Amino acid sequence: MCGIVGYVGKNKNAMKVLMDGLQCLEYRGYDSAGIAILQNETIEIIKSKGKVSSLSHKLKAKGIVESELGIAHTRWATHGIPNEINSHPHRQGSVTLVHNGIIENYTQLKADLVLQGYSFTSDTDSEVACGVIDSLYKQYRDKHKTLQQANAMFRGSFAFAIVFDDDIKTLYAMRRNSPLIVAFKEDEIYVASDVPAILKYTNKYTLLEQDEYAVLTKHEVEIYSLQGTRREYEIKTAAMEVVDIQKEGFDHFMLKEIHEEPKVVSETMRFYLGDGISDLMSRLPDLSIYKELYMIGCGSAMYACMVAKSLIESKARIKVELEVASEFRYKNPILTKETLVIVVSQSGETADTLASLQLAKENNVDTLAIVNVVGSSIAREAKYVCYTLAGPEIAVATTKAYCTQVALLSLIGLSFSVIYQKVSKKEIEEIINEIKNIENTLSNVVNDGQYEVAAKIISKFSNVFFIGRGIDYALCMEASLKLKEISYIHSEAYPAGELKHGTISLVEKGTPVIAIITQQNILEKMISNMKEVKARGASIIVIASEDLEVDLDIFDYRITIPKSNSYLQAITAIVPLQLLSYQVAMLKGCDIDQPRNLAKSVTVE
Ligand code: M6R
Numbered sequence: 001m002c003g004i005v006g007y008v009g010k011n012k013n014a015m016k017v018l019m020d021g022l023q024c025l026e027y028r029g030y031d032s033a034g035i036a037i038l039q040n041e042t043i044e045i046i047k048s049k050g051k052v053s054s055l056s057h058k059l060k061a062k063g064i065v066e067s068e069l070g071i072a073h074t075r076w077a078t079h080g081i082p083n084e085i086n087s088h089p090h091r092q093g094s095v096t097l098v099h100n101g102i103i104e105n106y107t108q109l110k111a112d113l114v115l116q117g118y119s120f121t122s123d124t125d126s127e128v129a130c131g132v133i134d135s136l137y138k139q140y141r142d143k144h145k146t147l148q149q150a151n152a153m154f155r156g157s158f159a160f161a162i163v164f165d166d167d168i169k170t171l172y173a174m175r176r177n178s179p180l181i182v183a184f185k186e187d188e189i190y191v192a193s194d195v196p197a198i199l200k201y202t203n204k205y206t207l208l209e210q211d212e213y214a215v216l217t218k219h220e221v222e223i224y225s226l227q228g229t230r231r232e233y234e235i236k237t238a239a240m241e242v243v244d245i246q247k248e249g250f251d252h253f254m255l256k257e258i259h260e261e262p263k264v265v266s267e268t269m270r271f272y273l274g275d276g277i278s279d280l281m282s283r284l285p286d287l288s289i290y291k292e293l294y295m296i297g298c299g300s301a302m303y304a305c306m307v308a309k310s311l312i313e314s315k316a317r318i319k320v321e322l323e324v325a326s327e328f329r330y331k332n333p334i335l336t337k338e339t340l341v342i343v344v345s346q347s348g349e350t351a352d353t354l355a356s357l358q359l360a361k362e363n364n365v366d367t368l369a370i371v372n373v374v375g376s377s378i379a380r381e382a383k384y385v386c387y388t389l390a391g392p393e394i395a396v397a398t399t400k401a402y403c404t405q406v407a408l409l410s411l412i413g414l415s416f417s418v419i420y421q422k423v424s425k426k427e428i429e430e431i432i433n434e435i436k437n438i439e440n441t442l443s444n445v446v447n448d449g450q451y452e453v454a455a456k457i458i459s460k461f462s463n464v465f466f467i468g469r470g471i472d473y474a475l476c477m478e479a480s481l482k483l484k485e486i487s488y489i490h491s492e493a494y495p496a497g498e499l500k501h502g503t504i505s506l507v508e509k510g511t512p513v514i515a516i517i518t519q520q521n522i523l524e525k526m527i528s529n530m531k532e533v534k535a536r537g538a539s540i541i542v543i544a545s546e547d548l549e550v551d552l553d554i555f556d557y558r559i560t561i562p563k564s565n566s567y568l569q570a571i572t573a574i575v576p577l578q579l580l581s582y583q584v585a586m587l588k589g590c591d592i593d594q595p596r597n598l599a600k601s602v603t604v605e
Contacts, residue, residue, distance in 0.1 A: 001078075001603040002088075002100035003028040004180070005197045006071040006161035008171045009188030009218045013201075014038070014070035015059070017190065021197040022052045022074050024245060027253075027394050027593070027600040028100075028193060029076025032087035035059070036096045037070035038168055043096050047087040051594075068218065069168060071161040071191075073098035076599035079106070080123030090127040092118065093134035094165035099126035100193060101157035101178040102604045109153065129154065133162065143167070144228055147174055147213045151226055157351065157603060161191050174213035178603050179349050179377060181205045182214055182221055184235060189216045194373075195238045196245045196392055203238040207375055239374070244392050252592045254395035254486070258578050261400045262442035265571060268389040268404040269435045272411050277418055277428060280411060285368060285384040287412070288419045290340040293320045295409075296328050296356045297344035298602065300402045300481060305344055306474035307570045308409035314470070315423065315567070316416035325352035326605065328359065335365045342368045344409070346393060346401035347601040348376025355605075357381055370408055372401050386412075395593045396600045397486050399578045402478065403571055410567050431565050438571070441562055445575045450559045454541045455583030457557060458512045464489055465507070465538075467496040467529060468516040471570055475516050479577035486595050487585040496529040509537035516577070517544040518561075518569045530554050543576055545569065 003025025007017040018035050026033075033055040034047030046062060048055040052074055073088035079102070080086035088098040103109070106125035113120075113131045120127050132153060136146040143164060157177035164172070173180055173191045183190040183198045183205040190198040191214070195205060208214055208223065212231075215222040224230050250256035272283050281287075293312065295305035302324055309320040323331075325343070329352055335341070341360035345353045348371040357378055360367050369382035372390050379385045388404035414431065417423040434441075458464055464483060466476035476493035483491045494503060496515065507513065513533045517526045527550065530540050534554065542555040547563040559580075564572050585592045 001028055001076050001599050001601050002193070003074040003197065004071070004098050004100050004159055004161050004191070004193045006171050006173070006191040007188070008069045008169070008216055010068065011188055012066040012068045013188065014067040015064060017198070017201060018070050018072035019052070019056060020200055021192055022055070022072050024196045024199070025193055026052050026074050027396055029074050029599045030594050031075045031077045031082030032084065033072070033074045034087045034089055035070055035072040036089040036163060037064060038067045039064065041168065043163055043165065043168065045089050045091060045096065047084050049082060049084050049087065069163070069171065071096070071098050071163060071171065078102055078604055079125045086122045086124050088126060090122065090124065090130045092127065092131040093138065095130050095134040095137065095162060097126070097130050097133065097160050097162040099129055100159040100603065103129050103154050103158060104156035105154070129158065129160070137164065143172060144224065147172065148226055148228060151176065151211055151213070159193060169217060171216040172213065173208065173216065175208045176211050177351065177354065177377070180208045182208060182216065184221065187218050189218060189221055191216060195240065199238060199240065199242055199245060204235050205238060206233040206235055240392050245394060252395065254397055254399060254582055254592050257393055257395055257400045258575065258582065259446055260391065261403050261575060262439045262446060264390045264400050265403050265407045265442060266439035268407050269411060269438060271389055272386070272408065273432065273435060276432060280415055281418070284386065284412065284415055287340070287415050289338070291318065291338040292336070293318065294323060294333070294335070294339060294341045294360070295320055295344065296323045296325050296341065296353060298325045298350050298352055300398045300478055301344040301346060301353070301405060303474060303478040303481065304402055304405035304409060305342070306477060307406050307471055308413060310471040310474050311410060311567065311570070312413040312416055315413060316420050317422055318416055318420065323356070325350065325356040329355040333359070333363065335360065335363045337365070339365050340368060341365055342370060343378060343382065344370045344405055345378050346372045346390070346398055348373040348378040349601050349603050351603050351605050354378050354381065370405055372404070396595055396598050397482055403574065406570050406574070410571070414567055427565070431567050434565050434568055438568065441564070441572060442575060445561060445572055446579070448576070451576060451579045451583050454557050454559060455580055455587055457539055457541065458489065458580070459487070459584045459587040461510065461512055462490060463506060463511055464491040465499065465511070465513045466491065466493040466516065467499060467513060469496050469522045469526060470519060472516040472518055475570055475573055475577065478574060479514070479516070479581070482578055482581040483584060485598065486581055486592050487588050487590055488596070489584065496526055499529065500532060504533065504536065507533050507536045507538050511538045512541060513538040514541045514543065516573060517542065517548055517550070518573050520548060523548055527554060543573065545573070
């Protein structure tokens with residue numbers, strides 16, 4: 001949700017660093033982009049509607065030269081349409097800034113500033129924040145006091161990179177509920193929304209904590225608490241490398257990331273499983289004290305929870321409440337000492353998931369975060385954290401991170417089954433053997449070419465339905481989200497028995513209905529449901545495990561997936577559905593890695 005990068009350094013590398021950084025951060029928002037750069041001792045602002053490439057063209061045409069300081073931003077619009085005026089950087093008086101987040105009380109702050117004589121050109125809360133900082137600086141003439149007071153006045157979330165006209169050799173940064181890192185190279189300092197933005201230049205970084213601000217010159221980094229106390233910081237080394245954030249010959253990051261699934265799922269499962277169940281138990285928190293789970297996330301992360309709920313309730317026989325984070329955060333949940341709240345998030349920065357975690361903590365219950373990004377806000381706030389080992393995920397549509405979430409949650413499910421003695425030694429052995437081979441199994445699914453015919457059928461329609469029962473319905477939810485997200489085809493996921501209670505009226509000649517079946521015990525019911533829609537003209541695409549027999553006259557096209565143990569079946573079943581969406585989006589010529597209106601990391605409500 002908006003990307004920020006800033007640079008100050010002796011090598012006058014600002015232009016290159018800022019543009020490289022924006023390219024890497026574009027997945028966080030791509031409505032518009034802009035930079036503020038030091039040119040002839042003044043700060044020059046250049047902005048452009050659209051992607052970073054259009055800003056690049058503009059910069060070339062303007063002949064902007066290298067510089068020792070600059071800040072830049074790529075935007076996902078929250079306040080005001082995506083146009084040049086609303087894009088960042090913003091400037092008021094002697095202050096220029098870029099902002100990620102939402103200043104919730106900006107209307108009131110704006111009214112106060114108008115009374116002081118300020119006027120605004122954009123519709124953004126960010127320009128108001130800029131005005132507040134300028135006004136406070138006029139009053140205090142002290143940058144520390146100004147930032148501390150501004151922080152106290154802002155409600156909501158923010159990550160800022162700021163330049164003051166009377167101190168053009170220094171960058172200021174401040175954050176709350178939006179991530180910000182400071183990175184280091186000799187006599188060059190960077191500030192960015194996340195590590196990939198500066199990885200080409202350095203892998204040494206530190207994180208700004210909640211409500212901290214930093215003063216950055218080419219020689220020195222000072223980090224202060226809100227009270228103005230300077231603190232020491234630890235310099236971390238990023239585990240990722242530049243190749244991890246490149247397409248490596250694939251047309252899209254999404255396709256590259258699907259192809260990484262065999263490796264990252266296997267690595268995640270083997271990391272936790274080690275030499276067997278006792279290693280697994282020792283690498284997870286002590287789950288034996290919990291009698292009930294709440295599982296919370298947004299979008300695909302929530303659908304991973306939905307798969308886990310189905311698995312854990314049916315196998316381990318413990319109760320799981322599933323919650324959409326944006327709903328949970330405003331509830332008055334019934335939580336007891338025996339409840340474990342599990343929050344799931346790839347980015348670890350999703351605002352609603354973070355707020356849900358905070359609510360759980362306020363209720364004094366234990367929290368476990370399943371997170372992909374090391375050191376992210378959610379990872380740092382939870383009592384326990386278990387990382388998925390998916391590596392950096394760049395495509396806006398999650399694939400490999402979702403798969404590793406399901407994989408790790410399945411292992412948590414298995415642990416509960418062991419604790420509650422609901423799984424036999426023999427089955428545990430079978431599961432472990434399958435996990436040892438999972439890289440192979442998934443590689444075969446990823447490299448299968450079965451999806452193209454089905455994709456052609458789907459791409460001709462503007463309405464699609466997914467149907468399934470139990471855990472397959474949870475998979476339908478994720479498959480449907482993936483399809484609509486990247487191909488812009490309207491799709492709905494339904495429990496297979498529910499369609500006839502109203503929605504079946506939308507089925508007409510040719511409407512694609514995709515049926516997912518991985519369980520023998522519901523096969524007959526699914527066949528009846530497929531017949532119901534077939535009789536009304538639907539084209540049926542069935543995605544079924546290899547052990548299930550479905551008569552040829554029932555479907556128009558079948559995709560067969562390997563049969564796995566029920567603890568692992570969801571992982572293999574989702575891969576064809578991701579590839580199917582990808583193929584459909586390709587046929588429709590969509591912007592697969594950066595679908596319209598979206599951003600990767602949703603750090604606002
Ligand atoms: O970073 P998170 O896992 O918390 O993100 C949650 C959702 O925003 C995310 O899964 C979203 O639904 C994806 N774009 C779906 O592909």
